[in-house]
Amino acid sequence: MSWSKSFADPIELPNGRVLRTLRDAGHYVTGLSKADQSKPHWQIDAHELMMAAERGGILMLAEIAVRQALAHGQPKPATAPRKKAVKKYKLIRSAIHELLRGQSRNSAPQSLLPDSHQRFTNSG
Numbered sequence: 001m002s003w004s005k006s007f008a009d010p011i012e013l014p015n016g017r018v019l020r021t022l023r024d025a026g027h028y029v030t031g032l033s034k035a036d037q038s039k040p041h042w043q044i045d046a047h048e049l050m051m052a053a054e055r056g057g058i059l060m061l062a063e064i065a066v067r068q069a070l071a072h073g074q075p076k077p078a079t080a081p082r083k084k085a086v087k088k089y090k091l092i093r094s095a096i097h098e099l100l101r102g103q104s105r106n107s108a109p110q111s112l113l114p115d116s117h118q119r120f121t122n123s124g
Contacts, residue, residue: 002022002053003021003022003023003026003053004021004022004023005021005022005052005053005059006020006021007019007020007021007022007025007059007062007063007066008059008060008063009063011025011063011066011067011070013028013070014070019066022049022052022053022059022062023053025045025049025062025066026046026049026053029042029045029046029049039072041068041069041072042069044065044068044069045062045065045066045068045069047065048061048062048064048065048066049062049065049066
């Protein structure tokens with residue numbers, strides 16, 4: 001592999017510049033200040049770029065490392081609340097659990113037992 005290998009998806013920088021290859025990303029990292037380069041997320045990025053370019057490492061790991069380093073310190077996007085409805089069996093299960101909570105493990109409320117079982121328990 002070489003430094004000219006292209007990323008699967010180009011990486012757009014906040015200033016509008018686009019990183020398309022390992023070389024572009026390497027130049028970007030080396031252009032950072034020494035203080036920024038010494039930060040752990042950029043160290044990981046540089047390591048993954050070198051592994052992908054010079055030692056046959058996985059290109060996708062290098063791309064992910066660049067994206068994570070660029071996103072470091074930025075707030076995570078707010079997630080939308082779930083709009084999927086609760087499944088009915090979960091509601092029924094919760095209701096049964098609430099009914100049984102106060103009961104002993106061996107006795108179930110008579111209203112929850114099938115009719116055939118109620119006949120045997122009541123005939124006694």
